[in-house]
Amino acid sequence: MRRPMTQAYAGARSADDVMEHVDALYNHARHLTGRDAEAEDLVQETCMRALSAAHTFTGGNFKAWLFRILRNAFIDLHRKRRNEQPLGELDVVDGADDALLRDDLELERLRGVVGGDIEAALAELSPEARAIILLDVEGFTESEIATMLECPAGTVKSRLSRARVLLRRRLKDYARTP
Protein backbone atom coordinates (compact mmCIF):
# COMPACT_ATOMS: atom_id res chain seq x y z
CA MET A 1 0.00 0.00 0.00
CA ARG A 2 1.35 3.41 -0.88
CA ARG A 3 1.30 5.97 1.82
CA PRO A 4 1.68 9.32 0.11
CA MET A 5 -0.93 11.00 2.29
CA THR A 6 1.68 12.01 4.80
CA GLN A 7 2.95 14.56 2.34
CA ALA A 8 -0.44 16.21 2.03
CA TYR A 9 -0.79 16.35 5.78
CA ALA A 10 2.69 17.70 6.25
CA GLY A 11 1.73 20.84 4.34
CA ALA A 12 1.62 24.35 5.63
CA ARG A 13 -1.44 23.66 7.73
CA SER A 14 -2.66 20.69 9.72
CA ALA A 15 -5.99 19.06 10.37
CA ASP A 16 -6.15 20.92 13.68
CA ASP A 17 -5.84 24.24 11.88
CA VAL A 18 -8.74 23.27 9.62
CA MET A 19 -10.87 22.01 12.50
CA GLU A 20 -10.45 25.35 14.23
CA HIS A 21 -12.69 26.91 11.58
CA VAL A 22 -15.24 24.13 11.19
CA ASP A 23 -17.95 25.96 13.12
CA ALA A 24 -17.69 29.02 10.88
CA LEU A 25 -17.51 26.90 7.75
CA TYR A 26 -20.53 24.91 8.79
CA ASN A 27 -22.56 28.01 9.61
CA HIS A 28 -21.79 29.47 6.20
CA ALA A 29 -22.46 26.18 4.43
CA ARG A 30 -25.75 25.73 6.27
CA HIS A 31 -26.95 29.19 5.23
CA LEU A 32 -25.89 28.55 1.64
CA THR A 33 -27.49 25.14 1.29
CA GLY A 34 -30.38 25.40 3.72
CA ARG A 35 -29.96 21.76 4.72
CA ASP A 36 -27.95 20.05 7.44
CA ALA A 37 -26.93 17.06 5.33
CA GLU A 38 -25.76 19.20 2.43
CA ALA A 39 -23.91 21.52 4.78
CA GLU A 40 -22.09 18.55 6.25
CA ASP A 41 -21.21 17.29 2.78
CA LEU A 42 -19.95 20.71 1.83
CA VAL A 43 -17.83 21.18 4.93
CA GLN A 44 -16.36 17.71 4.63
CA GLU A 45 -15.52 18.28 0.98
CA THR A 46 -13.99 21.65 1.87
CA CYS A 47 -11.81 20.19 4.61
CA MET A 48 -10.59 17.33 2.45
CA ARG A 49 -9.77 19.70 -0.40
CA ALA A 50 -8.03 22.04 2.01
CA LEU A 51 -5.80 19.37 3.43
CA SER A 52 -4.91 17.96 0.06
CA ALA A 53 -3.98 21.45 -1.11
CA ALA A 54 -2.37 22.58 2.14
CA HIS A 55 1.00 22.89 0.47
CA THR A 56 -0.40 25.55 -1.84
CA PHE A 57 -1.39 27.85 1.03
CA THR A 58 1.26 30.53 0.98
CA GLY A 59 0.15 32.71 3.84
CA GLY A 60 -2.45 35.33 4.60
CA ASN A 61 -5.83 34.69 6.15
CA PHE A 62 -6.19 30.92 6.45
CA LYS A 63 -9.88 31.20 7.28
CA ALA A 64 -10.48 33.23 4.11
CA TRP A 65 -8.59 30.58 2.15
CA LEU A 66 -10.88 27.90 3.57
CA PHE A 67 -13.97 29.92 2.71
CA ARG A 68 -12.74 30.26 -0.83
CA ILE A 69 -12.44 26.49 -1.08
CA LEU A 70 -15.92 26.14 0.38
CA ARG A 71 -17.26 28.53 -2.20
CA ASN A 72 -15.72 26.53 -5.04
CA ALA A 73 -17.07 23.31 -3.58
CA PHE A 74 -20.49 24.92 -3.31
CA ILE A 75 -20.35 25.99 -6.94
CA ASP A 76 -19.53 22.41 -7.91
CA LEU A 77 -22.52 21.25 -5.92
CA HIS A 78 -24.74 23.95 -7.35
CA ARG A 79 -23.87 23.07 -10.91
CA LYS A 80 -25.22 19.61 -10.31
CA ARG A 81 -28.62 21.00 -9.49
CA ARG A 82 -30.69 22.44 -12.25
CA ASN A 83 -33.69 23.75 -10.44
CA GLU A 84 -32.12 26.64 -8.58
CA GLN A 85 -31.34 30.17 -9.49
CA PRO A 86 -28.09 30.69 -11.32
CA LEU A 87 -25.24 31.89 -9.13
CA GLY A 88 -24.77 35.01 -11.20
CA GLU A 89 -28.27 36.32 -10.68
CA LEU A 90 -27.00 39.19 -8.62
CA ASP A 91 -25.06 40.57 -11.55
CA VAL A 92 -28.16 41.07 -13.64
CA VAL A 93 -30.45 42.47 -11.00
CA ASP A 94 -31.66 45.86 -12.07
CA GLY A 95 -30.32 48.75 -10.10
CA ALA A 96 -31.86 48.51 -6.71
CA ASP A 97 -32.36 52.05 -5.59
CA ASP A 98 -31.58 52.48 -1.95
CA ALA A 99 -33.46 55.73 -1.73
CA LEU A 100 -36.69 54.23 -3.02
CA LEU A 101 -36.75 51.87 -0.08
CA ARG A 102 -36.58 54.52 2.55
CA ASP A 103 -39.66 55.26 4.47
CA ASP A 104 -40.45 56.21 7.98
CA LEU A 105 -41.34 52.72 8.98
CA GLU A 106 -38.32 50.86 7.74
CA LEU A 107 -36.06 51.71 10.62
CA GLU A 108 -38.61 50.54 13.12
CA ARG A 109 -39.23 47.41 11.11
CA LEU A 110 -35.55 46.56 10.95
CA ARG A 111 -35.23 47.05 14.66
CA GLY A 112 -38.13 44.75 15.30
CA VAL A 113 -37.29 41.93 12.94
CA VAL A 114 -36.36 38.63 14.56
CA GLY A 115 -33.45 36.40 13.66
CA GLY A 116 -35.57 33.68 12.11
CA ASP A 117 -37.20 36.15 9.76
CA ILE A 118 -33.88 37.55 8.65
CA GLU A 119 -32.67 34.05 7.97
CA ALA A 120 -35.78 33.34 5.93
CA ALA A 121 -35.34 36.57 3.97
CA LEU A 122 -31.69 35.71 3.33
CA ALA A 123 -32.71 32.30 2.07
CA GLU A 124 -34.85 33.95 -0.60
CA LEU A 125 -31.89 35.77 -2.07
CA SER A 126 -29.75 34.26 -4.78
CA PRO A 127 -26.85 32.17 -3.46
CA GLU A 128 -24.41 34.85 -4.59
CA ALA A 129 -26.24 37.66 -2.81
CA ARG A 130 -26.65 35.51 0.29
CA ALA A 131 -22.99 34.57 0.26
CA ILE A 132 -21.63 38.08 0.01
CA ILE A 133 -23.80 39.31 2.87
CA LEU A 134 -22.78 36.40 5.05
CA LEU A 135 -19.10 36.85 4.23
CA ASP A 136 -19.41 40.46 5.28
CA VAL A 137 -21.16 39.43 8.50
CA GLU A 138 -18.35 36.92 9.08
CA GLY A 139 -15.97 39.86 9.19
CA PHE A 140 -13.92 39.37 6.04
CA THR A 141 -12.40 42.43 4.42
CA GLU A 142 -13.27 43.63 0.94
CA SER A 143 -10.00 42.37 -0.45
CA GLU A 144 -10.48 38.97 1.17
CA ILE A 145 -13.98 38.67 -0.27
CA ALA A 146 -12.68 39.86 -3.62
CA THR A 147 -10.14 37.05 -3.58
CA MET A 148 -12.82 34.53 -2.69
CA LEU A 149 -15.19 35.74 -5.39
CA GLU A 150 -12.37 36.27 -7.88
CA CYS A 151 -13.44 39.81 -8.69
CA PRO A 152 -12.10 43.32 -8.07
CA ALA A 153 -12.62 44.89 -4.66
CA GLY A 154 -14.79 47.56 -6.26
CA THR A 155 -17.12 44.88 -7.53
CA VAL A 156 -17.43 43.52 -4.01
CA LYS A 157 -18.58 46.94 -2.85
CA SER A 158 -21.26 47.25 -5.47
CA ARG A 159 -22.43 43.65 -5.14
CA LEU A 160 -22.66 43.93 -1.38
CA SER A 161 -24.54 47.17 -1.62
CA ARG A 162 -27.06 45.68 -4.03
CA ALA A 163 -27.39 42.51 -2.00
CA ARG A 164 -28.18 44.51 1.12
CA VAL A 165 -30.83 46.50 -0.72
CA LEU A 166 -32.38 43.27 -1.94
CA LEU A 167 -32.37 41.94 1.60
CA ARG A 168 -34.12 45.04 2.86
CA ARG A 169 -36.76 44.55 0.17
CA ARG A 170 -37.31 41.00 1.34
CA LEU A 171 -37.38 42.05 4.95
CA LYS A 172 -40.32 44.32 4.26
CA ASP A 173 -42.39 41.18 3.96
CA TYR A 174 -41.11 39.76 7.20
CA ALA A 175 -40.56 42.71 9.45
CA ARG A 176 -43.14 43.43 12.07
CA THR A 177 -43.78 46.78 13.56
CA PRO A 178 -43.04 46.55 17.25
Place this chain on the structure above:
Amino acid sequence: MTKDPHDPIQTALDDALARVPRHRPSADFTRRLRARLTDAPVAAPAPVAPAPRWRWVLAPFGSALAAAAIVVLVARPSPGPAPEWSLADEAVSDHLRVVASPRPPEIESGGIHQVKPWFTGRVDFAPRVAFAGDDEFPLVGGSLGYVRDHKAAVFQFRHRLHAITLLVFPAAGVPWPAGDVTHLGRLSVVEQASRGFSVLLWRDTELGYALISDVNRADLEALAQKMNP
Protein backbone atom coordinates in the same frame (compact mmCIF):
# COMPACT_ATOMS: atom_id res chain seq x y z
CA MET B 1 -17.24 48.04 3.64
CA THR B 2 -19.80 50.02 1.71
CA LYS B 3 -21.90 50.99 4.64
CA ASP B 4 -22.20 54.41 6.10
CA PRO B 5 -21.78 53.98 9.84
CA HIS B 6 -23.83 57.09 10.40
CA ASP B 7 -26.77 55.82 8.39
CA PRO B 8 -29.31 54.50 10.90
CA ILE B 9 -30.84 52.19 8.29
CA GLN B 10 -27.49 50.52 7.59
CA THR B 11 -26.76 50.27 11.29
CA ALA B 12 -30.16 48.74 11.92
CA LEU B 13 -29.58 46.26 9.10
CA ASP B 14 -26.21 45.30 10.60
CA ASP B 15 -27.86 44.82 13.96
CA ALA B 16 -30.56 42.71 12.35
CA LEU B 17 -27.97 40.56 10.58
CA ALA B 18 -26.20 40.05 13.88
CA ARG B 19 -29.39 38.34 15.05
CA VAL B 20 -29.28 35.72 12.29
CA PRO B 21 -28.99 32.37 14.05
CA ARG B 22 -25.60 30.70 13.81
CA HIS B 23 -25.82 27.08 12.85
CA ARG B 24 -23.45 24.75 14.61
CA PRO B 25 -22.37 21.35 13.39
CA SER B 26 -23.50 18.42 15.46
CA ALA B 27 -21.00 16.94 17.87
CA ASP B 28 -21.24 13.67 16.00
CA PHE B 29 -20.36 15.29 12.68
CA THR B 30 -17.45 17.19 14.22
CA ARG B 31 -16.14 14.02 15.80
CA ARG B 32 -16.41 12.05 12.56
CA LEU B 33 -14.81 14.83 10.58
CA ARG B 34 -11.92 15.18 13.00
CA ALA B 35 -11.37 11.43 12.91
CA ARG B 36 -11.32 11.48 9.14
CA LEU B 37 -8.93 14.40 8.89
CA THR B 38 -6.51 13.33 11.57
CA ASP B 39 -6.58 9.58 11.15
CA ALA B 40 -6.67 9.60 7.41
CA PRO B 41 -3.08 9.93 6.43
CA VAL B 42 -1.28 6.73 7.04
CA ALA B 43 -2.09 3.08 7.32
CA ALA B 44 0.13 2.82 10.32
CA PRO B 45 2.42 -0.16 10.44
CA ALA B 46 2.56 -2.20 13.59
CA PRO B 47 3.68 0.20 16.28
CA VAL B 48 7.33 0.03 17.19
CA ALA B 49 7.98 -0.06 20.90
CA PRO B 50 9.66 3.12 22.06
CA ALA B 51 13.15 2.95 23.43
CA PRO B 52 12.94 1.73 27.01
CA ARG B 53 13.12 4.84 29.10
CA TRP B 54 13.82 2.92 32.27
CA ARG B 55 17.36 2.53 31.09
CA TRP B 56 17.98 6.23 31.60
CA VAL B 57 16.11 6.31 34.84
CA LEU B 58 17.92 3.39 36.36
CA ALA B 59 21.43 4.08 35.18
CA PRO B 60 22.40 6.30 38.10
CA PHE B 61 21.35 3.65 40.59
CA GLY B 62 23.77 1.00 39.50
CA SER B 63 23.54 -2.31 37.79
CA ALA B 64 21.96 -4.20 40.68
CA LEU B 65 18.88 -2.06 40.73
CA ALA B 66 18.76 -2.18 36.97
CA ALA B 67 18.91 -5.93 37.01
CA ALA B 68 16.11 -6.09 39.54
CA ALA B 69 14.01 -3.80 37.42
CA ILE B 70 14.63 -5.93 34.37
CA VAL B 71 13.39 -8.97 36.26
CA VAL B 72 10.22 -7.11 37.13
CA LEU B 73 9.75 -5.92 33.56
CA VAL B 74 10.31 -9.36 32.11
CA ALA B 75 7.86 -10.83 34.58
CA ARG B 76 5.12 -8.46 33.49
CA PRO B 77 2.61 -9.97 31.14
CA SER B 78 3.27 -9.18 27.52
CA PRO B 79 0.95 -6.61 25.98
CA GLY B 80 0.45 -9.10 23.16
CA PRO B 81 0.99 -8.72 19.47
CA ALA B 82 0.12 -5.46 17.77
CA PRO B 83 -3.33 -5.55 16.21
CA GLU B 84 -3.26 -6.80 12.66
CA TRP B 85 -3.74 -4.24 9.93
CA SER B 86 -6.94 -5.41 8.28
CA LEU B 87 -7.99 -5.39 4.66
CA ALA B 88 -10.70 -2.86 5.53
CA ASP B 89 -8.11 -0.54 7.09
CA GLU B 90 -5.97 -0.84 4.02
CA ALA B 91 -8.90 -0.19 1.71
CA VAL B 92 -9.86 2.93 3.66
CA SER B 93 -6.31 4.23 3.46
CA ASP B 94 -6.32 3.80 -0.29
CA HIS B 95 -9.71 5.49 -0.49
CA LEU B 96 -8.35 8.46 1.46
CA ARG B 97 -5.31 8.62 -0.77
CA VAL B 98 -7.63 8.87 -3.77
CA VAL B 99 -9.91 11.44 -2.17
CA ALA B 100 -7.12 13.65 -0.90
CA SER B 101 -5.10 13.57 -4.08
CA PRO B 102 -4.75 17.08 -5.48
CA ARG B 103 -4.57 15.60 -8.95
CA PRO B 104 -7.53 14.43 -11.03
CA PRO B 105 -7.90 10.70 -11.65
CA GLU B 106 -5.16 9.25 -13.80
CA ILE B 107 -7.84 8.45 -16.34
CA GLU B 108 -10.87 10.70 -16.22
CA SER B 109 -14.07 9.02 -17.12
CA GLY B 110 -15.36 9.14 -20.62
CA GLY B 111 -17.35 6.04 -19.74
CA ILE B 112 -16.51 2.59 -18.48
CA HIS B 113 -15.31 1.57 -21.93
CA GLN B 114 -12.64 4.22 -21.70
CA VAL B 115 -11.64 3.53 -18.13
CA LYS B 116 -11.39 -0.26 -18.24
CA PRO B 117 -9.04 -0.46 -21.24
CA TRP B 118 -6.76 2.07 -19.54
CA PHE B 119 -5.80 -0.63 -17.05
CA THR B 120 -4.52 -2.94 -19.78
CA GLY B 121 -0.79 -3.24 -19.29
CA ARG B 122 -0.95 -1.35 -16.01
CA VAL B 123 -2.28 -4.24 -13.95
CA ASP B 124 -1.70 -7.94 -14.56
CA PHE B 125 -5.39 -8.86 -14.56
CA ALA B 126 -8.56 -7.71 -16.26
CA PRO B 127 -10.72 -5.86 -13.74
CA ARG B 128 -14.29 -6.97 -14.27
CA VAL B 129 -16.73 -4.18 -13.43
CA ALA B 130 -20.19 -4.55 -14.87
CA PHE B 131 -21.52 -1.19 -13.71
CA ALA B 132 -20.76 1.76 -15.98
CA GLY B 133 -22.06 4.45 -13.64
CA ASP B 134 -25.37 6.31 -13.79
CA ASP B 135 -26.85 9.61 -12.64
CA GLU B 136 -26.99 8.42 -9.06
CA PHE B 137 -23.48 7.01 -8.98
CA PRO B 138 -21.47 8.59 -11.81
CA LEU B 139 -18.13 7.06 -12.69
CA VAL B 140 -15.49 9.74 -12.18
CA GLY B 141 -12.39 7.96 -13.35
CA GLY B 142 -9.76 5.43 -12.52
CA SER B 143 -6.24 5.11 -11.18
CA LEU B 144 -3.83 2.58 -9.79
CA GLY B 145 -3.71 1.51 -6.17
CA TYR B 146 -2.13 -1.22 -4.12
CA VAL B 147 -3.57 -3.96 -1.95
CA ARG B 148 -1.06 -6.04 -0.03
CA ASP B 149 1.70 -4.74 -2.27
CA HIS B 150 -0.07 -5.92 -5.40
CA LYS B 151 -1.41 -3.50 -7.94
CA ALA B 152 -5.13 -2.84 -7.81
CA ALA B 153 -7.47 -1.16 -10.25
CA VAL B 154 -9.16 1.82 -8.63
CA PHE B 155 -12.52 3.00 -9.93
CA GLN B 156 -13.79 6.29 -8.57
CA PHE B 157 -17.50 6.95 -8.31
CA ARG B 158 -19.46 9.73 -6.66
CA HIS B 159 -22.79 9.94 -4.90
CA ARG B 160 -23.79 13.58 -4.44
CA LEU B 161 -20.61 15.04 -2.94
CA HIS B 162 -19.44 11.74 -1.49
CA ALA B 163 -16.49 9.99 -3.03
CA ILE B 164 -16.76 6.24 -3.47
CA THR B 165 -13.78 4.06 -4.30
CA LEU B 166 -13.87 0.57 -5.75
CA LEU B 167 -10.67 -1.44 -5.50
CA VAL B 168 -10.36 -4.50 -7.72
CA PHE B 169 -7.43 -6.79 -7.01
CA PRO B 170 -6.33 -10.41 -7.31
CA ALA B 171 -7.75 -12.14 -4.25
CA ALA B 172 -5.11 -14.87 -4.12
CA GLY B 173 -2.94 -14.51 -1.05
CA VAL B 174 -5.04 -11.76 0.48
CA PRO B 175 -6.21 -12.74 3.98
CA TRP B 176 -9.98 -12.52 3.82
CA PRO B 177 -11.83 -11.17 6.83
CA ALA B 178 -14.22 -13.46 8.63
CA GLY B 179 -16.82 -10.82 9.46
CA ASP B 180 -20.58 -11.02 9.16
CA VAL B 181 -21.68 -11.89 5.66
CA THR B 182 -24.62 -10.03 4.14
CA HIS B 183 -26.38 -11.38 1.09
CA LEU B 184 -27.23 -8.79 -1.52
CA GLY B 185 -28.92 -10.66 -4.31
CA ARG B 186 -26.40 -13.16 -5.57
CA LEU B 187 -23.64 -11.33 -3.78
CA SER B 188 -22.14 -12.37 -0.44
CA VAL B 189 -20.57 -9.32 1.11
CA VAL B 190 -18.46 -8.89 4.20
CA GLU B 191 -19.43 -5.54 5.70
CA GLN B 192 -16.90 -3.78 7.84
CA ALA B 193 -16.21 -0.29 9.13
CA SER B 194 -12.94 1.51 9.64
CA ARG B 195 -12.37 5.06 10.87
CA GLY B 196 -15.95 6.01 10.17
CA PHE B 197 -16.01 4.63 6.63
CA SER B 198 -18.08 1.72 5.43
CA VAL B 199 -16.27 -1.03 3.57
CA LEU B 200 -17.96 -3.77 1.56
CA LEU B 201 -15.76 -6.69 0.54
CA TRP B 202 -16.62 -9.49 -1.82
CA ARG B 203 -14.93 -11.95 -4.11
CA ASP B 204 -15.83 -13.05 -7.59
CA THR B 205 -13.78 -16.02 -8.77
CA GLU B 206 -10.15 -14.93 -8.56
CA LEU B 207 -10.77 -11.23 -7.99
CA GLY B 208 -11.41 -9.37 -4.77
CA TYR B 209 -13.48 -6.20 -4.53
CA ALA B 210 -13.50 -3.49 -1.87
CA LEU B 211 -16.07 -0.69 -1.99
CA ILE B 212 -15.34 2.17 0.38
CA SER B 213 -17.14 5.40 1.22
CA ASP B 214 -18.69 7.51 3.91
CA VAL B 215 -22.13 7.39 2.29
CA ASN B 216 -24.69 5.57 4.34
CA ARG B 217 -24.53 1.81 4.27
CA ALA B 218 -27.77 1.41 2.29
CA ASP B 219 -26.46 3.58 -0.56
CA LEU B 220 -23.21 1.66 -0.65
CA GLU B 221 -25.10 -1.63 -0.73
CA ALA B 222 -27.25 -0.29 -3.56
CA LEU B 223 -24.12 0.46 -5.57
CA ALA B 224 -22.67 -2.96 -4.82
CA GLN B 225 -25.86 -4.53 -6.15
CA LYS B 226 -25.69 -2.43 -9.29
CA MET B 227 -22.20 -3.79 -9.81
CA ASN B 228 -23.50 -7.32 -9.40
CA PRO B 229 -26.90 -7.40 -11.07
